[in-house]
Amino acid sequence: MRLDAESRMRDGERVMRILVAFKVTPDYEALRDADWVAGPGDGVETRYVRRILNCFDESALELALGLRDGPAPRRVEEPVDAEAGVSLGALTIGGRDTEPHLTTLIALGYERAARIDPSAALDFSPPATAALIAGYVRQVGGGDLVLLGCRSGPGDAGVVPFLVAAELGWPCLTQVTAIECYDDDRLRVTCAAEDGALALTLRPPCVLAVGNATVSHLSVPTLSQRLAQRGRRPDVLTPADVGVDVGVAAGDATTELVGLERVAHTRPGTVVEGSTPREKAAALYASYPHGW
């Protein structure tokens, strides 16, 4: 990657900085039916549920590793800078329960790993979340390319990437499914557009929101990778460190969650009887004589 800013130099090597902003969420599939009730605050009680990476963010984290480790640019109009490289950073907004994931990312070779502790629930505050991510990019020097999942729970609004782009004044591309180096300062990106699969070329800075990428599982670091990074801890920042007053950002929310209702998906659930799969299939077949 050809980059011109002095801050992008590392030991004389020109480096493209990629920041992946990810979210650690409760595993909603692990909740019992009876647990889906609105809590005393403005959400469902999920503190006892195991934490997982938001699925779209997990794809983004793995796509970034692929950019670092992947093949050389597929088409070269000018000689590729042999000393160019990719530097990865990971950022999340949350409490201590996010740190195991950050430690895993450090072991996988993420050079920067940080969490911003907001000291307030921002699950339904996309503008505040976006302000923190953009603040990190501006204040800490987050990257030339910001990757995020296109949507995350529990809010599922799918607007944080767009708001980050708006904060930074960058373009945004969503439903990204693949990214590769194109030449020494451009990327070739594939996304699922409304009218088909769209491939295009772009030059960072840019925000990319990852959708249903087939690269969907984060690599697992080896024991030697973990040992090599033993002792490295993620940075812990406050909103003030990135120039954001999150109390104001969250308190001034122009869109506020004021209530929750359980969604019921209920049908009769008539059990089809039989002692073997073939008998049950026959009973099912006979039950819907006009359905097939």
Add this chain to the structure above:
Amino acid sequence: MRFVTVLDGTVAGAERRARGLGGFLREGLSGMTATTAGETLVCYGDPDDRGRLADLAPTADVRLVRAPPRRPDIVVAVLAALAGTDPPDLFLFDGGPAGTEAAARLAHRTGGSLLTASLGLALDAEGGLGRRSVYSGHMTGRFRLRARPWCVTVDASWQESGLAALPAHRILSEGDAATGASPSPFIDLELEEPAADDLAAARIVVVAGNGAGGRDGVARIAAAAARMGAAFGVTRPVAMNAWAPVDRLIGVSGKRVAPAVCIVAGASGAPAFLWGVERAGVIVAVNPDEHAPITRAADAVVHDDGVAVIEALADLVAGEPGAG
């Protein structure tokens, strides 16, 4: 109460988007019909499409503007100029990626409230109150919109609405935002148009879930579906494990189907998946787990191995005269 709907006709799918906007205006708004007055901003790329796109507008009053495709930033600039110092109360966008980006950027620019994938919007004494799905479809949230303009996108389910029958459209203005527009940051675009969507038109859909046990099990269910003359879909875990192509994915992050019969084999029944099949006439769940959520969302339940039952059923259906 004044509103502006935004119909993006610069890329394919304008009719679908118009159905969503029109359905929401007719059935998704409450408490504001008596004083409602709105217009539609229709963005077009090809001048030959102007008339057709204007006819799709869900309001009688229409403004036409020529705009480059895939440029929500330009749409937002047009809307901001249109609003001037007296913006409407509500900007309504379709729920696709471009509509969502335009809504988000407009809310950021104006300081207005932002609500995506809205199931409905009511006007009460305190202002706007919208509903949308949250917690991966497990819950519906009610959101108070505190700042105008309200920048709202409509949920994809509204696209199942019919087109409004409007007597005539009145063109209020025409503009050109394409000439002299800043260059796109995205270049060398190659669009691979999707193949015909067999899932959308299928009478029977067979869906394979994680319970199929792996690539082989999924392939056996797909083959059995083909013998039945059914379309084949998968849940997100199956697609993400690369046991089937992503374009087969059914659910919130994939497709929504409405067949006469939908047979779901080996899926737990997460709400995000159920959104994709809930319009089916009959849902059959095949799952050995008697407590799986899918069993409560199905009309009929077969407690057994999904692969074995689907293959046996395919034998019966394929044996029917004219079937398979």
